[in-house]
Amino acid sequence: MMKIHEIRELIKLIDQSTINEFEYEENGAIVKMKKGVDAQVVSTFVPAPVAKQEIIAQPTVTSVATIEKIVEEPKAAEEVAKVEDANLHKITSPMVGTFYSSPSPDAANYVSVGDKVNDSSIVCIVEAMKLFNEIEAEVQGEIVEVLVKDGQLVEFGQPLFLVKA
Template sequence: MDLKEIQNLIKFVAKSGASEVKLEMEDVKITIKTGETKGEMTTVVQQIPMAGIPQPTAAPLPVAQPVAPATNDAPAASDDDSKYVTIKSPIIGTFYRKPSPDKPTFVEVGDSISEGSVLCVIEAMKLFNEIESEISGKIVKVLVDDSSPVEFDQPLFLVDPS
């Protein structure tokens, strides 16, 4: 498989909407993963040398990186948020504001919390982990939607410690 065929395959996968495609042939293994953000794509090409047959090597393909749009009001928002403490996710998983669908949310904007208060749960590998506050204060903002995936160290809440 030559470089032109690999590039055509990448374009086809990007247009198809598939999130991941794996292709294994006798001499090549290819994995193409597309992200949720348009333009974000990861491609892994692995050549498997055949015994006694020299294989051409392809140059690594560039990975397109999404560009964050520039906003003018970002510095003003940062100044306002600097007096607040950010509570971040300690794990990767799915963020839930309620202990179960029929129960009320753990905390709302404006609620006072104390150290050790349960703020939310994050599901990781079928385990529901309670996330407790490490500070006392007042919830100013919830930064994540209910039932959304979260990454490690992703901001979840803004708390006013005063």
């Protein structure tokens, strides 16, 4: 059990820090502290802009029609990707943490590209503060793409998987 001077010291440390909520448990005794914060904390996720890489092809034929075709093809590919992207459901991270694709390093991944999932299928684990949280698909369909690597840090709202519903 903590002594009163230890609790006072802990209160001072929490008061001086940016921590708003603290919980400590030892031998069945629980100490919970909350700062009196009236303001509502709102966090938003703004994905970092992705830099486009343009590939400039050197045409071997100098006709204008060939050059126009080279310039038009990437636009058509981008439009197809946007249309396909609109038909896909994104499974996003519900918290900040570390992404794990399998329950342990030597076990098989929960899901891979091409696997069928349903609403309650576990697709990965996100570890936050030493707690391993199983993430469910929440949609029925087929995994089209895994967007993060095993062990990668993920943000709240970051897309983890694309599912064709």
